[in-house]
Amino acid sequence: MSAATFHYPPKMGKIILLGLEEVIGKGGVDAVLRLGALDEFLQGSPPEAGERTISFETVSQLQQNLEQLYGPRGGRGLAVRAGRACFKYGLKEYGFMLGLTEMAFRLLPLSTKLHTGARAFAELFNKHTDQRVLVEETESTVYWHIERCPLCWERTSDEPVCHLAAGLLQEALYWLSSGKVFSVEETACHARGDQRCTITIQKMPLT
Numbered sequence: 001m002s003a004a005t006f007h008y009p010p011k012m013g014k015i016i017l018l019g020l021e022e023v024i025g026k027g028g029v030d031a032v033l034r035l036g037a038l039d040e041f042l043q044g045s046p047p048e049a050g051e052r053t054i055s056f057e058t059v060s061q062l063q064q065n066l067e068q069l070y071g072p073r074g075g076r077g078l079a080v081r082a083g084r085a086c087f088k089y090g091l092k093e094y095g096f097m098l099g100l101t102e103m104a105f106r107l108l109p110l111s112t113k114l115h116t117g118a119r120a121f122a123e124l125f126n127k128h129t130d131q132r133v134l135v136e137e138t139e140s141t142v143y144w145h146i147e148r149c150p151l152c153w154e155r156t157s158d159e160p161v162c163h164l165a166a167g168l169l170q171e172a173l174y175w176l177s178s179g180k181v182f183s184v185e186e187t188a189c190h191a192r193g194d195q196r197c198t199i200t201i202q203k204m205p206l207t
């Protein structure tokens with residue numbers, strides 16, 4: 001891999017595969033990986049702690065393989081569900097570090113939790129991966145801007161393709177609010193020619 005390539009740490013690669021396995025089973029994951037270009041997921045030797053070894057090309061390829069195997073529509077739905085499933089593995093791995101699992105945080109009002117949680121979550125990506133996230137907020141809306149996005153890396157598409165991110169945020173909000181459902185939509189995507197990927201979240205829950 002060239003030095004110019006951006007990466008996720010192996011921990012995050014593992015979280016994605018665990019989430020995916022929950023949705024399509026171990027056989028499904030094997031089939032997706034066997035479709036090719038995903039060698040980094042299959043490498044046996046454990047990397048050094050903190051090392052970033054999963055390239056953005058690979059993360060993007062995973063979603064493409066999913067669409068190839070299950071069809072564009074099916075692959076999209078599975079990616080949302082996998083993103084949702086990823087959240088609890090991510091929480092297990094990073095929640096304590098982010099302070100999100102502390103009782104003091106859990107007792108905050110929902111609006112404060114949304115504000116603080118979004119920033120802590122963005123910081124996780126900005127600090128531990130080469131993904132760049134910028135959170136913008138208005139009275140009614142949170143914009144999760146992915147400035148450098150692994151999910152659609154080097155892809156072109158007529159519509160947004162970063163479904164895993166949308167699923168992950170959906171589940172994060174569900175957890176944060178103790179079971180409320182929010183409108184979460186990818187409204188801009190780099191693959192579609194937009195400057196960056198934007199997941200738009202309405203602060204007012206649907207339920």
Ligand SMILES: [Zn+2]
Pocket residue numbers: 146149150151152153161162189190191197
């Ligand atoms: Zn994207």
